[in-house]
Amino acid sequence: MERTFTETSVVGEIVTKFPKASDLFKSYRIDFCCGGNRPLIEAIHERSLSADEVLTKLNTLYQETTALNESRIEWERASYSELIDYIINKHHRYINEELPQLSPYVTKVLRVHGAGQPHLAQIHRLFHELRVELEQHLIKEETEDFPLILEVEQNRTEENYKKLQKVVDELESEHSNAGNILKELRDITNDFTPPEGACGTYRLVYQRLEDLEADLFQHIHLENNVLFPRAVAQV
Secondary structure (H helix, E strand, O other), X not given: OOOOXXXXXXXXXXXXXXXXXXXXXXXHOOOOOOOOOOEHHHHHHHOOOOHHHHHHHHHHHHHHHHHOOXXXXXXXXXXXXXXXXXXXXXXXXXXXXXXXXXXXXXXXHHHHHOOOOOHHHHHHHHHHHHHHHHHHHHHHHHHHHHHHHXXXXXXXXXXXXXXXXXXXXXXXXXXXXXXXXXXXXXXXXOOOOOOOOOOHHHHHHHHHHHHHHHHHHHHHHHHHHHHHHHHHOOO
């Protein structure tokens, strides 16, 4: 089988070229957002996976999808404004709506079940830590950072370019912090698997935390691996 992707293919670039790879990487717990800037083989070894199995599944999925001529947004060619509008309207909107809606359920599960299940206090703490970080992060992106990216696109001076490089480093650091919280949440929840006999609210919290993780992975990937590298690339 012809292999489009190899051991040396960069994880984030794979998902940029082939967005459906994110589902496969998620199933293997391969970090393609904060850890996307590295060869696939490093991620495979980190997870103690079979390189042949992962590469075969990845390339098979790519060939099958290509054969179906599945349409997709070509992010490599999209303008900065198109990328930013998509991120705000899809991912920022989702976070701004989901976090305040999910918060009372996280608190309710802790209140009802926390006495016998101490890990729920950790989930409660991590979720609200993530909420505060993300809400502040989105405001900063929309009011300061994204406008700077658009300004640099129109007028790339040495001064605003240096400022942009600093901003991107800060944003990527914040993304890493959010990614670390998500990893803790996944570990504490046993891959978001509720205990046997868990009530409906308990199951709901775990499912929505996993959905939040999936959306954030796509969100951070678009910024870390598509928007930011293009914005700071020397021209």
